[in-house]
Amino acid sequence: MRTVPKEDFMDIREYLIKRRAIVDKELGILIPASDAQPKRIYQSIAHALKGGKRIRPILCLACAEAVGARAKDALKAACAIEMIHTYSLIHDDLPCMDDDDYRRGRPTVHKKFGVAHAVLAGDALLTEAFDVLASSTPSDKRNIRIIKILSRAAGIAGMIAGQSADINTRVKDFAVQEYINIHKTGALIAASCKIGAIAGCAKEKDVQALQKFGEYIGLVFQVTDDIIDSEGSSGLMGKKRAFEYAQELTETAKNLIKHFSKQANHLCLIADFILNRKI
């Protein structure tokens, strides 16, 4: 098992807080909130962006750092990923989809700004994300590669397929739920890691390793989501087995990058953080 020398890195909570602040600051620059026109769209977007944990963009930054780059080298790509994640939340919450009234502890966009502006705010975030990606690194070649990865993770074969299955299927057995999870959640988490590696100019074998790492972390994320969502103590044995499964997945993920330098330490700690999270 990988050992992490304490002196070489920030405490993981400190790391997450600092990276989250960097992402939030850049998002504020990319999407100016206050008085920009059209005002209602900007207000809807600002409302939707508030309060997220930023796990996907932080994974993106940490993967860039894991291959020796600076967090800021992947910052624009990370923000585009959060924009696409947020667009999907806005649209998934719509009355015609999951019909949710609250998200991130606040009223959903359609509750506060109306359904039409919720649709438009999602459309705007999705569209603007690609504008951000088009100049996210100094290399057109890398930017094109990143755009392809993200459009496929978010597109018909990715997030859209997951949401379509979620809506279409009333009774969800294990296989259906796994399909939905992998497409709705896993695809974007794996893409976040791969994109961070590419933005950080990683060698091709490291790009592949971090994509695989992302796929396993995506699974961990889904399993821990299920543990958190299952209420009360009725399913304690099931929860224990699920947690053991998540532990195995986390170890497999960390093993994929065990040959990386100490700059990958935070990434391993994020994996542990996702495994052990309570919210």
Place this chain on the structure above:
Amino acid sequence: MRTVPKEDFMDIREYLIKRRAIVDKELGILIPASDAQPKRIYQSIAHALKGGKRIRPILCLACAEAVGARAKDALKAACAIEMIHTYSLIHDDLPCMDDDDYRRGRPTVHKKFGVAHAVLAGDALLTEAFDVLASSTPSDKRNIRIIKILSRAAGIAGMIAGQSADINTRVKDFAVQEYINIHKTGALIAASCKIGAIAGCAKEKDVQALQKFGEYIGLVFQVTDDIIDSEGSSGLMGKKRAFEYAQELTETAKNLIKHFSKQANHLCLIADFILNRKI
């Protein structure tokens, strides 16, 4: 005024039919309709794509041809433009927006496939359009430029701003309606022409000329739309004045490219076609 030697070109109706067929064939390859999964998404998209006049993608192809390139050099970009146009129609038709039951002579997507899948089909078309653009020409540099142009035409400062104003404003005076038209319709038509020029490897001054040409043609399109939409014979004088204005705009547009070679002939004829169209 530009003279168009008859022997050098196809009849404009023949040209439009042939270019439309090329676009439709490529769209069928990019978005396979029949049995692909998720089936309901593919069916919704295929339904939405049917029956359009393809004015935007044909303008894109004609602009590539006007600068001496082949139509197929701009074909993928043209299809991406039609995908973005179609996404905007699907979302604009939603019950929360304009609540339309028919589009292109057939039931709207939400009427046939439900509101949730109409939202998703639009999201899918928008996302996949950027995947298509990422490999639309052999040059990463040109593709990035095209992605920026299209994301801005479709984004917060373009089509989204127009639709937001359309929803927000109950009483629409001339200035408000003009703002809505320019953003909802004009931005994408101008972008179509500019993108065709770039995909056709035009010199920078020709790119600028074709963008301007597209801005005027966008205005012509809106004025003729208004003429078509105004019912009966009650406003005959108003219609006559509007048509004269559209004629002036068309002449201005054609003058912008009067120094182009005869390969720009079809583009001028498309301008006349848009001016004189009855549907």
